[in-house]
Amino acid sequence: MNHDVIIRIEGLKKEYVLGSENIVRALAGVDLTITSGSYVAIMGPSGSGKSTMLNLLGCLDRPTAGRYFLGEEDVSTMSDDDLSRARGKRIGFIFQSYNLIPQLTVIENIQVPLFYQGESLAESYDRCVELAKLVGLADRLEHRPMQLSGGQQQRVAIARSLANNPLMILADEPTGNLDSKTGAEVLEMIDRLNEGGKTIVLVTHDEKVAKRAHRVLHMKDGLIDREVLQRTVPGGAKRQSNSGHFDSTVADSDTLQTLTPPTRAPGH
Amino acid sequence: MLTYNFISTVQLGIKNLLLHKLRSGLTILGIIFGVCSVISMLAIGEGASYEAQEAIKKLGSNNIILRSLKPPANQSDTGGSRSFELEYGLTYEDGSRIQATIPGINFVLPMRMIRDKVRFGENFAACQIIGTKPFYPEIVAMEMLAGRFLTETDEKNRNNICVVTLSVARKLFPYQNPLDHSIKIGSTYYRVVGIGRETNTPEQRTQSGNSDGETLDQFVYIPLATARARFGETIIRGQFPSLEFEKVQLHEIRVNMADTAAVEAADPQIKTLLERFHKEADFEMIVPLQLLRQAEETKRIFNIVLGSIAAISLLVGGIGIMNIMLATVTERTREIGVRRALGAKKRDITLQFLVETIVLSIGGGLIGVVVGILVPVMVSLLADMKTIVTLWSVLLAFGISGAIGILFGIYPASTAAELDPIEALRHE
Numbered sequence: 001m002n003h004d005v006i007i008r009i010e011g012l013k014k015e016y017v018l019g020s021e022n023i024v025r026a027l028a029g030v031d032l033t034i035t036s037g038s039y040v041a042i043m044g045p046s047g048s049g050k051s052t053m054l055n056l057l058g059c060l061d062r063p064t065a066g067r068y069f070l071g072e073e074d075v076s077t078m079s080d081d082d083l084s085r086a087r088g089k090r091i092g093f094i095f096q097s098y099n100l101i102p103q104l105t106v107i108e109n110i111q112v113p114l115f116y117q118g119e120s121l122a123e124s125y126d127r128c129v130e131l132a133k134l135v136g137l138a139d140r141l142e143h144r145p146m147q148l149s150g151g152q153q154q155r156v157a158i159a160r161s162l163a164n165n166p167l168m169i170l171a172d173e174p175t176g177n178l179d180s181k182t183g184a185e186v187l188e189m190i191d192r193l194n195e196g197g198k199t200i201v202l203v204t205h206d207e208k209v210a211k212r213a214h215r216v217l218h219m220k221d222g223l224i225d226r227e228v229l230q231r232t233v234p235g236g237a238k239r240q241s242n243s244g245h246f247d248s249t250v251a252d253s254d255t256l257q258t259l260t261p262p263t264r265a266p267g268h
Numbered sequence: 269m270l271t272y273n274f275i276s277t278v279q280l281g282i283k284n285l286l287l288h289k290l291r292s293g294l295t296i297l298g299i300i301f302g303v304c305s306v307i308s309m310l311a312i313g314e315g316a317s318y319e320a321q322e323a324i325k326k327l328g329s330n331n332i333i334l335r336s337l338k339p340p341a342n343q344s345d346t347g348g349s350r351s352f353e354l355e356y357g358l359t360y361e362d363g364s365r366i367q368a369t370i371p372g373i374n375f376v377l378p379m380r381m382i383r384d385k386v387r388f389g390e391n392f393a394a395c396q397i398i399g400t401k402p403f404y405p406e407i408v409a410m411e412m413l414a415g416r417f418l419t420e421t422d423e424k425n426r427n428n429i430c431v432v433t434l435s436v437a438r439k440l441f442p443y444q445n446p447l448d449h450s451i452k453i454g455s456t457y458y459r460v461v462g463i464g465r466e467t468n469t470p471e472q473r474t475q476s477g478n479s480d481g482e483t484l485d486q487f488v489y490i491p492l493a494t495a496r497a498r499f500g501e502t503i504i505r506g507q508f509p510s511l512e513f514e515k516v517q518l519h520e521i522r523v524n525m526a527d528t529a530a531v532e533a534a535d536p537q538i539k540t541l542l543e544r545f546h547k548e549a550d551f552e553m554i555v556p557l558q559l560l561r562q563a564e565e566t567k568r569i570f571n572i573v574l575g576s577i578a579a580i581s582l583l584v585g586g587i588g589i590m591n592i593m594l595a596t597v598t599e600r601t602r603e604i605g606v607r608r609a610l611g612a613k614k615r616d617i618t619l620q621f622l623v624e625t626i627v628l629s630i631g632g633g634l635i636g637v638v639v640g641i642l643v644p645v646m647v648s649l650l651a652d653m654k655t656i657v658t659l660w661s662v663l664l665a666f667g668i669s670g671a672i673g674i675l676f677g678i679y680p681a682s683t684a685a686e687l688d689p690i691e692a693l694r695h696e
Contacts, residue, residue, distance in 0.1 A: 088612075099605075101603050
């Protein structure tokens with residue numbers, strides 16, 4: 001097995017029992033492998049199972065059957081606490097409606113994932129300030145989400161998704177609530193994260209958004225109907241040469257450098 | 269690390285509570301009232317019973333007090349034979365029988381009491397003439413201010429001497445030293461040999477504002493033998509023509525026991541002994557020790573009742589907290605979903621909401637303790653009631669408020685933790 005593989009899904013099924021005779025098969029046995037540093041878009045009409053796929057990928061739910069390896073761990077049979085830990089350690093979420101916590105400031109929002117990793121706010125402060133700089137909000141640290149524009153809020157969410165240095169960033173319609181201009185900016189930022197070595201899994205129904213990925217999975221009736229490999233963005237070839245450890249990005253362009261998240265101190 | 273994060277959680281909780289100041293304030297009010305009422309009600313109850321107990325203690329917990337009582341009027345008796353001499357009450361015999369048969373007795377103090385006018389020159393005072401024995405001051409707390417008390421010699425010789433209390437002395441002798449002057453009671457003169465004061469009897473009935481309240485301690489003490497000789501045993505009451513003749517030997521017998529255990533043993537014995545010689549219920553027995561026990565029992569019941577009323581108000585406060593927390597959980601469902609997605613475990617969410625509830629109830633408890641200590645002080649000042657704030661009532665109230673915070677916080681907190689993160693994230 002290639003050590004570059006960070007997600008391995010085998011025969012993943014998810015069924016919802018709605019009534020005594022009414023069972024909805026949301027996922028009908030999906031097989032999928034995602035390697036480190038790839039940029040994957042999941043598309044499909046509503047009811048195709050893409051939301052269920054997202055929930056399972058994000059360790060928010062457990063499959064009815066099948067296996068899901070995230071890194072070396074099998075998360076398909078994990079307890080609730082272990083799932084929480086897996087989410088907190090390995091996944092960065094970006095939501096359509098940003099989902100920032102309204103009573104916290106920008107910097108505190110970025111710190112939330114680290115707080116649940118047991119890091120004190122003082123310990124994580126400096127690194128989170130770096131992340132805020134990375135998304136261009138260094139001057140808004142003490143603002144509340146309500147004081148920010150949608151684009152800015154989504155950038156805070158991006159910074160937050162990077163805080164725990166995740167194995168994969170899971171973006172659910174990240175531009176759904178944004179106008180096309182700010183949406184493009186956010187996508188640009190995600191692109192550059194990917195160039196910096198981050199693995200991106202993006203769920204969307206927007207063709208234009210999906211175009212940016214170099215692998216598009218079209219879902220239909222709970223299965224991956226077809227897979228389209230697209231022209232990779234510049235630097236994609238370089239990612240192949242990465243030694244699997246996405247932190248140690250070999251970046252030779254300025255943009256890459258600026259968007260490489262500061263690595264967490266060793267020992268975490 | 270864990271403690272640091274706990275502090276952060278507490279800070280976050282306080283921050284969240286401060287976001288809704290009015291709501292938190294109103295919620296906390298329930299706990300404040302609860303704690304405050306527990307403390308102040310118990311303080312008032314404690315104060316009231318303290319006063320009652322002090323009053324009883326003044327009667328002396330080692331004493332048994334026997335008093336003559338006029339038996340209930342017998343209709344056929346008075347109507348038919350027109351017997352105008354009514355004979356009742358305790359006798360000298362009773363005293364000596366008690367002295368002889370009951371173990372553990374220190375003193376048996378017989379007392380005769382006659383109300384009469386006492387004169388000196390042009391001054392007079394309506395006094396209680398008490399015919400008693402020389403050891404009277406040893407049983408009734410009494411302080412001699414001048415001269416001496418009655419002696420055995422006085423008793424033996426039926427001397428016409430007397431001891432007066434300070435208030436009598438003031439009234440009869442405004443400008444003179446009463447010692448060695450003779451005062452007139454009835455038709456006999458008595459030489460004043462001493463001035464004393466009963467320390468447990470207030471000089472005046474405390475009637476607020478009125479300095480001319482009824483004097484309670486206008487006593488003149490004379491030897492018992494003298495009283496018997498001078499006043500006889502028949503007392504004539506009322507005015508002509510409706511005179512009442514009463515024959516009473518002793519008005520009161522105070523039995524002073526060695527200790528409280530002896531009091532308890534002697535109590536039924538004396539009752540049985542006296543009932544054999546008194547067919548009619550013409551005496552009463554007052555046992556201060558039993559009154560004290562009753563007062564304690566009353567206080568206990570009082571405390572339970574007040575405590576439960578106050579505890580109910582705390583309970584209501586707790587329900588208020590739970591209500592608000594459940595609303596808060598619903599309102600913050602999305603936030604809970606986000607936190608769960610970002611790695612919060614169920615127990616992190618539980619802790620977060622539990623901490624908010626506990627901060628509310630402990631905060632309310634602290635304010636309640638302060639107010640609860642101030643209220644009894646105000647009551648004491650304004651209503652002239654004695655109040656005693658006991659440490660245990662403060663601890664109890666504070667403890668209950670803390671317990672209520674945990675108890676009523678667990679349900680909303682676990683509701684929050686049990687939310688499905690997917691559902692919570694979708695919540696609008």
